[in-house]
Amino acid sequence: MSDIPFTLDQLRILKAIAAEGSFKRAADSLYVSQPAVSLQVQNLEKQLDVPLFDRGGRRAQMTEAGYLLLSYGEKILSLCQETCRAIEDLQNLQGGTLIIGASQTTGAYLLPRMIGMFRQRYPDVSLELQVHSTRRTAWSVANGQIDLAIIGGEVPTELRDVLEIKPYAEDELALILPPSHAFAKMETIHKEDLYKLHFIALDSQSTIRKAIDQVLSRWGIDPKRLRIEMELNSIEAIKNAVQWGLGAAFVSLSAIEKELQMGILHRARIQEVVVKRTLSVILNPNRYRSKAAEAFCRDILPQFTRERSFAIVEPLVQGGVKLEPTSHNSIAPPPVV
Missing domain, CATH: 3.40.190.10 (Periplasmic binding protein-like II)
Known part of the structure; x- marks a missing residue:
């Protein structure tokens, strides 16, 4: 083939059909008519001399050739966008x-x-x-x-x-309690006190939950002994549950700044324990x-x-860009044995 047998518009249409699952929805997403989309696909199949869709079902089902063209087409479109952005950078x-x-x-x-x-x-x-x-x-x-x-x-x-x-x-994960909790009157609590609390947590497969369990284990705290009374699917839901006295939770400090200022949540400090994730x-x-x-x-x-x-934990150097570290004092966790 001396000439490229497809256009960027045809690749965009192919990608839209794959994403939307039908010619009609693809046409709507591209703000063109369905006959125009169908004609472009027909022309594309004629130029390539290969069927790109099985016409039997209600949903637009791609053939093996269609999936192959889509795979390369997405890379081509991505490079085109990258090129445009590089040119825009000249400004x-x-x-x-x-x-x-x-x-x-x-x-x-x-x-x-x-x-x-x-x-x-x-x-x-x-x-x-x-x-x-x-x-x-x-x-x-x-x-x-x-x-x-x-x-x-x-x-x-x-x-x-x-x-x-x-x-x-480093993002510190704070232990939060309702202000009315008995532990809220204490300056610090002990590690063993965690086993007395009822916890509200994210799903056990969530990245934050896994990070908390790993750090607690390093401090000699057994996550399996924590009494998980409730699992919720969002930080906002967890904060509300703690606020209403349903239990305690570990959440990012960045997520509770407003609540701490308003006094509707209490941040409990654990003696000699700091829970962080990177x-x-x-x-x-x-x-x-x-x-x-x-x-x-x-x-x-x-x-x-x-x-x-x-606190920045390591300078980031890439393409002449460097993130300088800031000073930060914290208790270092015990070594993992």
Whole structure:
């Protein structure tokens, strides 16, 4: 074939059909008519001389050739978007787009503040936040759909050699109680006191729950002995349950700043125990790094830790961007034996 037998518009249509599951919904999502979508698919199949869809069922089902073209088509479209953003970068942050990813808790409580700070400095840059599970976010960075992400969980094993994973900050997970609880009158509680509490927690498979269990184990506290009375699927639900006296919980300090100021939750301190997890910045070293992404790493991430109760745990050096560490005093956990 001397000429490329498809256009970018045809690839966009193919991707939309795959995402929407029908020609009609794909046409609606692209703001074109269904006959126009059908005609483009027919022309594409004629140019390639291969069927891309099985016409028998109600749902648009791709053939093997259709899936193959979709796989390469998504990569082509992603590179086209990357190219456009690189050209926009020539305007030196007077435009362009930055797409940031985050896992659930960081996306809900940390990134909105960071984005606000970034927009104050660079109002002409279009910024998009995508909040998903750590796994989905990591794959989006690997596929070039997200420029960078801040996560609190583990990157999938199969992506650890693909992505650049930089420890960024330590996020303290505070023990919260209702202000009326007897322990709320104590300056500190002992490790053994945890076994007396009724806990409200996230699902046992959640990344935060796993991180809490791991850290408690290092401090000689058996997570299996904790009395989990209730499992809820969101931090907001957990905070409300604690507020109404249903139990205690570990939550990120970033999620309870307002409640602590208002006095509707109490932060209990455990003698000689600090529960923390590491937040990481993940990037794809094989993708184009926009000036907007570099500016976010250079100007926002270090400033955010200085203004909040976080500490950078390791300098991040990438593409000339370095996050300088800040001083931080904390109790070091005992070594894992």
